[in-house]
Amino acid sequence: MxxxxxxxxxxxxxxxxxxxxxxxxxxxxxxxxxxxxxxxERWLGVVNFAESELGKKVPLSGTHYRGHLGTWVRTFYPQLGDRQETRLVNGVQQPIYVYACHEPTVAAGLTKAIEEFFAHPSPGAALRQAGAFASKKAVVTA
Incomplete structure (x- = not known):
């Protein structure tokens, strides 16, 4: 390179x-x-799964956008997996979570999570309420 x-x-x-x-x-x-x-084996990110397997269009911005979809799955469906791979996302290499879509239980869980996400009127509010955006920075006290 x-x-x-x-x-x-x-x-x-x-x-x-x-x-x-x-x-x-x-x-x-x-x-x-x-x-x-x-x-x-088929390992896909949640956005890839939503678009290729379910025919959903996951926008880059707005209420139901890509970042919130991934956070939704990690927050409400952590049992689906925690494997990360480096993939090209919006022109930048970054780690993303990938899921074993070849396993029927994982595919069914992802489908349920994605359908719930798109049916929710305000997924960002639900994620905030669940503490998905809580800061993980250490607090320094003197």
Whole structure:
């Protein structure tokens, strides 16, 4: 990636950078992939699941937006999982929670959580009331 950045004068598009990283990773792992048995695992973020599996449009802003959807699932459905992966989100690599969508109980739980989220008139207020936005900063006392 450093060579590509040098060739382009440090102006790599984040999506292009992710594509090159994925391509390089695929090349390096190709020989191992042939030896592995196929897996039916599907790990998706909650927004990906909502959009691809349920056909929901999750907006970037507004009452029922992406950030609140993820917080809703983590707050009210923590039993669905706590695995994090680094993914490209709005052009920036960041850790997101991913869920084992290949497991029927997880898929059903995500579906229920997403339907509840979109049916709620004010999910932000419900999350505040549940303490989802409470500051986790340490308080210094003298």
């Amino acid at each position: 450093r060579t590509l950045a040098e060739l382009t004068g440090g102006r790599l598009n984040p999506y292009m950078e992710q594509q090159f990283k994925d391509y390089a990773g695929n090349l390096l792992a190709e020989h191992n992939r042939k030896l592995l048995t196929p897996s039916e």
